[in-house]
Amino acid sequence: KERAVNSITAAMSELTDLLFQISGNVLLFCLVFGMSATVDIGCMMQQIRNTKAILTGAFLQFIVLPLLGFLVVKGLNLDHAMGITLLVVTSSPGGSYSNWWCSMFNGDLALSVTMTAISTFLSIAMLPLNLLFYARFSFDDDVIGNLDWPALFISIGVVISAILLGLLASEKINSHNFNNNANRLGNFAGIALVVFSAYASSSDEDSALWSRDWTFYVGVSAPCVLGLLIANVVTTALQLKKPERVTVSIECCYQNTGIATSVALTMFQGGDLADALGVPLFYGLVEAVVLGIYCIIAWKCNWTKAPAKESFCTMIGTSxxxxxxxxxxxxxxxxxxxxxxxxxxxxxxxxxxxxxxxxxxxxxxxxxxxxxxxxxxxxxxxxxxxxxxxxxxxxxxxxxxxxxxxxxxxxxxxxxxxxxxxxxx
Known part of the structure; x- marks a missing residue:
């Protein structure tokens, strides 16, 4: 009887995990589809040829941010579990939430969607290369072998298909009203995905998140904050358009923390697992708060497409x-x-x-x-x-x-x- 109950419990747990994965991918698809369908195909064509902004974003995301993660790990001498997980976070591709941030705060959404598509393809090679170099140089661990490759490729497939279908719908329907409604769908899906992710990642370790050593908070926050500052300096020096600077900066420091979570669950156990899981969780909080403040400042400095004189509600609610x-x-x-x-x-x-x-x-x-x-x-x-x-x-x-x-x-x-x-x- 007890074995039957355990089998049923295990089956229910697997079914719940499967439903969570499907729900997350559906919301992710709606988010990326809505953002892509917002973009006018003419603007997208223009951004594809915007090599300066695209190459700058790729350099910052795949070269500068992983290097910052490595320097923080070595400089603060972070322990094994925290250090490995932070390197995975800084080496991961940008999350699709970057499109949502650019949409909500009126950065250059066409550039954001273009960079998301390109960085998603590049991550197939750059993620293992960065981990192979930085993780093994720091701790001599086989992090690549612990990556959840099927989940990674499913996520990549969802993002690419959503971008292609969104752009196709924008072109075929050929209506600015459709673009506006698609933007609302994407924003709603983004908010729903934030709530869903917060619920799915909640665990008993959350209570211990605020009782760590100072090196944890400084170490996890530093790559995000420094990456944002460096991105603004570089994009300003290269004289990118102001909304492009905002978009590239967001794309640089907003990372897909789900990959680091899956690696931590595979590599660590016990106390090390609790330490490791705290890294992507706290990094997610930091990037949300830091980017929220940054986007508001950029808007008030007239760096976004929304004029600073508009009310906050008008700016948020208007594409x-x-x-x-x-x-x-x-x-x-x-x-x-x-x-x-x-x-x-x-x-x-x-x-x-x-x-x-x-x-x-x-x-x-x-x-x-x-x-x-x-x-x-x-x-x-x-x-x-x-x-x-x-x-x-x-x-x-x-x-x-x-x-x-x-x-x-x-x-x-x-x-x-x-x-x-x-x-x-």
Whole structure:
């Protein structure tokens, strides 16, 4: 009878763990899908070519932060359990919560989604390489053998599929209202995932979290705080746009602490396990508090897409990513009209002319294009004139697919051209 009860208990425990994993992955998918579907495909295309910001973010996340973790472990002489777990935290890829932070506080969400996709792929190689170097150099442990690779690849698959499907939905539906609703879905999923993660990670060790030695609090906090400071110095020195600085800084220090938790559960037991589990738990608290304060300061310093004069509730509840996409689309359409008017006149048609059809202020795809001297080949719309008034690939792409439906958020909220110019847009 007792054996039967134990078997049932074990089966229920496994079922509960499975349900937790499925629920977590579903919320993760909704979060990343919502953030990706918020992004205008034209903005995404622009960020893919933003090599300076992307390379800076990858350097900070996969080179600087793991090095900071190693220096803290050696400098404070952290014990085996704490040191190994902290190295895993600082070597892990960034969490998808970074998209949520950029969405809530109006950083550059298109850049955040792009960096999440790229860093997720890079983590397949960079995570084991960093651990192979730093962990073995510090403690001579086989940390890589204790990684939960199936869970890691499932998480990577969820993130990549959510990004691709979100961008596809944004392009196919082609509506700013859809972008706005997708943003709400992502924000709701992000809040739900925070609550879910806090509940799932709660344990008896929580009560001992606040009775540690000072080296624990300083050691776990230092990589996050120092990484944030270094990221702001580097991105400012490289003269990235202000919202890009905020995004890269968030991507740099926000880590996926779940990987470190799984490693700790595999490697340690007893008191060492309690010490190890405290590291990702406290790091998660630190990054949430530090980034929350940082994002508010960045907003008040006019480093985000939301003007500092707006109320806190308006800033949190409004996706300025969508507003900026609509402003860019309107600017592209007006530029298209100017280009068309410049090529029209009473003179006889020549092969150099490029025609556009105008109806009620909209610019539709050109119905005649010719290749002639002074023309360049366009990926999406064929040749366009070079020189003043040349449309970017993103502008031509937006024009080729037609004008999006205006969202309700842009009707209620606007951003002055002067403020956009101050940010570099």
């Amino acid at each position: 300025y990513e969508i507003i900026y996409a609509e402003v860019a689309e309107k600017k592209d359409l007006e530029m298209g009209i100017e280009v068309s008017l410049a090529t029209s006149g009473d003179e006889e048609d020549t092969p150099n002319h490029c025609y556009h059809k105008h109806e009620e202020g909209e610019v539709h795809a050109p119905h005649r294009m010719s290749l002639a001297a002074g023309m360049a080949e366009s990926v999406f719309m064929g040749p366009v004139p070079l020189g003043p008034g040349l449309l970017s690939p993103e502008a031509r792409f937006r024009k080729a697919r037609g004008k999006k439906e205006m969202s309700q958020v842009s009707i209620r909220t606007s951003v002055s051209p002067e403020y956009m110019k101050s940010l570099g847009y």
